[in-house]
Amino acid sequence: MLDVQLTQPKAIRHGAKMPSDFIRVDYDRCSYCGSCVAVCPQNCATLHESTLLIAHEQCTLCRRCLPACPTGALSLASQPTR
Ligand code: SF4
């Protein structure tokens, strides 16, 4: 029998970071509470003068910040590939 999961790329099977994926911030929803900053194990989410910044190069897409956000301002997004 064909195992469909074995045909998928390793990165997708394990939920690992894909080059085009990133954490998107909806600044209309963000209340700058700092909850995502507190849970980020990479310290890549930071608040600077009431602006939330995410260092995408350091982000491992662990997704811990998503449920930590009380306003639903964070989401996993993908850039269109060409
Ligand atoms: S996905 Fe993980 S590493 Fe990336 S900003 Fe959120 S908590 Fe930090």
Ligand code: SF4
């Ligand atoms: S947890 Fe949500 S509301 Fe709070 S600073 Fe992060 S993105 Fe903004």
